[in-house]
Amino acid sequence: MKKISEIYGSKKEPVYSFEFLPPKTPEGDVKLMETVKELSQVNPDFVTVTYGAGGSTRDKTVQIVTEISKNYSFPTASHFTCVGADRDQIREILKGIRSKGIVNLMALRGDPPRGEGEFKKTPGGFENATELISFIRSEKLDFCIGGGCYPEKHPNAKSLEEDVRHLKLKVDAGTDFLVSQLFFMNSTFENFLNLVRKVGIRVPVIPGIMPITSFSQIERFRTLAGCEFPSSLIEDLQEVEHRPEEFYRRSLNFTVKQCRELLEMGVPGIHLYTLNQTHASYDIVRELKG
Numbered sequence: 001m002k003k004i005s006e007i008y009g010s011k012k013e014p015v016y017s018f019e020f021l022p023p024k025t026p027e028g029d030v031k032l033m034e035t036v037k038e039l040s041q042v043n044p045d046f047v048t049v050t051y052g053a054g055g056s057t058r059d060k061t062v063q064i065v066t067e068i069s070k071n072y073s074f075p076t077a078s079h080f081t082c083v084g085a086d087r088d089q090i091r092e093i094l095k096g097i098r099s100k101g102i103v104n105l106m107a108l109r110g111d112p113p114r115g116e117g118e119f120k121k122t123p124g125g126f127e128n129a130t131e132l133i134s135f136i137r138s139e140k141l142d143f144c145i146g147g148g149c150y151p152e153k154h155p156n157a158k159s160l161e162e163d164v165r166h167l168k169l170k171v172d173a174g175t176d177f178l179v180s181q182l183f184f185m186n187s188t189f190e191n192f193l194n195l196v197r198k199v200g201i202r203v204p205v206i207p208g209i210m211p212i213t214s215f216s217q218i219e220r221f222r223t224l225a226g227c228e229f230p231s232s233l234i235e236d237l238q239e240v241e242h243r244p245e246e247f248y249r250r251s252l253n254f255t256v257k258q259c260r261e262l263l264e265m266g267v268p269g270i271h272l273y274t275l276n277q278t279h280a281s282y283d284i285v286r287e288l289k290g
């Protein structure tokens with residue numbers, strides 16, 4: 001399987017990737033494979049599968065990644081977090097993942113299990129993704145490693161500047177590329193990118209993009225991820241809140257425009273958070289590829 005860093009290092013055209021969630025039901029499993037099949041028609045450069053909060057999908061994530069790899073030629077990446085495992089367990093799990101031929105890993109600190117407020121380090125485990133990534137490198141586990149980054153700062157960080165200083169340590173520990181939290185203001189991403197480059201981070205920084213598919217998502221993204229929105233977008237979408245087709249059209253237009261501007265800024269690719277829905281991600285990439 002190709003390493004994702006090789007794709008960013010060699011492809012001249014934008015790199016398009018999709019992120020999927022491990023489903024919770026057998027029907028969800030079937031739907032996810034249908035989604036992957038449909039999205040395969042726009043030739044993704046790679047796809048990733050998340051690791052449920054609290055490590056709840058440990059085996060499922062690997063199972064899905066393995067199944068996608070068996071059926072499609074594009075590379076895959078397994079997400080992995082520090083939650084709920086000490087370093088010996090992490091070593092064993094990662095060796096298991098590597099033995100299945102998976103070479104790409106999104107290495108994250110992780111969020112606590114549902115209902116638990118704050119992230120707590122597992123005794124004998126890791127405090128943040130930097131410690132996890134240093135460990136993977138010291139164990140010579142030969143993964144291409146992606147990390148998360150936060151254009152509007154990570155909620156635990158005191159300031160964006162502090163967060164970016166921590167990000168530099170994460171990259172120096174051996175991160176090959178970064179994928180951002182979702183955001184809706186390109187000026188925010190541009191400001192973040194300037195800070196990132198100023199501290200000497202040189203790896204690809206990929207915008208993570210999620211199309212809005214319902215008006216209620218806006219409040220959720222604000223609360224969960226601290227996202228800011230252009231007021232014109234909110235007005236536009238509110239006007240058609242109860243007209244699904246027009247809502248979809250306006251939201252799609254916004255996302256395509258957002259991606260085009262980012263590509264003009266020189267980002268090497270776009271990572272789409274699909275939430276296992278085909279439509280929007282498919283339409284966006286088809287539009288962008290012209």
Ligand SMILES: Cc1cc2nc3c(=O)[nH]c(=O)nc-3n(C[C@H](O)[C@H](O)[C@H](O)COP(=O)(O)OP(=O)(O)OC[C@H]3O[C@@H](n4cnc5c(N)ncnc54)[C@H](O)[C@@H]3O)c2cc1C
Pocket residue numbers: 049050051052053054055079080081106107108109110111127128129130147148149154155156157162163166167169170179180181208
């Ligand atoms: C692209 C992407 C994919 C994701 N996939 C998943 C997933 O599959 N499963 C899941 O559970 N969650 C996932 N998340 C969510 C992520 O786990 C949470 O946002 C988590 O709170 C932070 O993880 P991280 O690895 O990005 O952060 P870290 O890089 O570990 O940073 C977390 C906090 O610690 C601080 N910090 C970092 N290093 C230091 C240091 N050396 N000293 C002091 N403070 C430090 C940072 O400033 C930040 O505030 C994903 C997020 C992104 C952006």
